[in-house]
Amino acid sequence: MATTGIDGFGSDATLDRKRLYGRVFVGLCFLSTLFGVAALLLLVGDVIYESWGWLDLTFLTHPPSWFPENYVDGRGAGIYPALIGSLFLIVLTAVFTIFLGVGAAIYLEEYAPDTRVTRFIEANIANLAGVPSIVYGLLGLALFVRAAGLGSVLLAGALTLTLLILPIVIVAAQEAVRAVPDSQRRAAYGVGATKWEVTRDVVLPSAMPGIMTGTILALARAIGETAPLIMIGAATTMFAPPRLSPGALFEPFGAMPMQIFEWASQPQAEFQHIAAAGSVVLLTVLLLMNATAIYIRNRYDR
């Protein structure tokens, strides 16, 4: 209590009451945090528990099978083609989004005149980030699968996921570009650099960690997306991974969320465990991506 022993600074009922309110508020905030963390732990714990005994190294290196007994005792059935499919998808999506996202962000922040049109575009990019992924799936289906005539192939999948996360990447990249202090730009202009040199030598290197962090987090969202892949007609089960050749771009592909969905909809009870094992693999990839993003952010945080 606030008894200091000095006259006039003794304990005070109103002050005590305010402190009580403060403590109640902190308690409520703590409970909210607890709720979120507990729900997450329960979910992850449950998935790991379900997958126990079904997940081993052969699960990562073998194609799926229709017979649950093939998934045990290292007999050789698993998630391999979908895992590789997802990695291909994510690498392609990363390449597309980095070029398009960084390009758009640099243009909007460094070059675009500050007009009403520019502001309108910027506001709507932020809005696009909130559009449900199924809508992007529809767009991908109409645009890449049908209009461009690609069919349900890897390239169409990557382009669709690119559309999905591009707004997030642009906004993150814009923030990173905006965070580069003007004094840095002035320093380069001051020794006779052109605008392009200032952008290439000063703005991009400083903004890159932020851009990478934002991009990886967005990709982590994309890798778990199922709805857009269903819309464009990705394969639910593939027995061979995509080939390591440019031709693979124009061939059907699978991805982890599709495979997990397929397993979970099988009638045999064992497949629930197999789906859980697939989820653990997916979550691990997600976690690794997030860890990379955090690592990059800390590494370059000055």
Next chain:
Amino acid sequence: MSLDDTPTTDAESMTTTPTVTTTDDHSGTGETIIESRDIDVYYGDTQALDGISMEIPEQQVTALIGPSGCGKSTFLRSINRMNDLIDTARVEGEILLRGKNIYDDDVDPVALRRAVGMVFQEPNPFPKSIYDNVAYGLRVQGKDDNLDEKVEDALRRAAIWDEVGDQLDSSGLDLSGGQQQRLCIARAIAPDPEVILMDEPASALDPVATSQIEDLIEDLASEFTVVIVTHNMQQAARISDKTAVFLTGGELVEFGDTNRIFENPNSQRVEDYITGKFG
């Protein structure tokens, strides 16, 4: 065209009226290198500078002093067209560099800034190595032959070689504020500009670092023309040959030899400002 192409004959014809020789011990030629003619600068609708005309002598230190907001930085930025980077800024009038109006259509501001370097108030080294900081200007200007030599030379001239000569690979950001500012000066002088503009280069530094920078500026004047903005009256008196006093409203109230301005200003307002009665 690049400013380097400006014919020297043109420049000489612009400097037929020699400016008053100063009593300072700088060996400067004293010939006018920069002539500002009736410069007005506007930010949007507000006028920041009103009809500034002055002649800045070569290889001497010219100080710009005056109360906050009177347009010193604005004037400095109009000498290397850094105002071009501010969307709302508009400059009217002429600034002649060796007789060539830098606001002519055929002047490339990037080429101009290669001849007129700048040091800023806040030390702003790049997050790169000390070496790459100094080399940056040389590289973008295509002067990257004998790079090692030039980098060392610039660091020596900026009086910081003794402190960093053995750690050229470490980051420029790991230096102290005073060292960072001298590194920025090294970066500015490395490509050998003719003029160096400095906007309160010592205002963020402690007294020791400040006096190092002041000594350095006096040395630089033997090779370069230095135009410096300062809030520090003693600093202006100590290091400059000419002083320009700007007062609120963006006007140049008095310009002349530093000694005369400080000992016997013509204008009562300048006297009041210098003696600290306002500003």
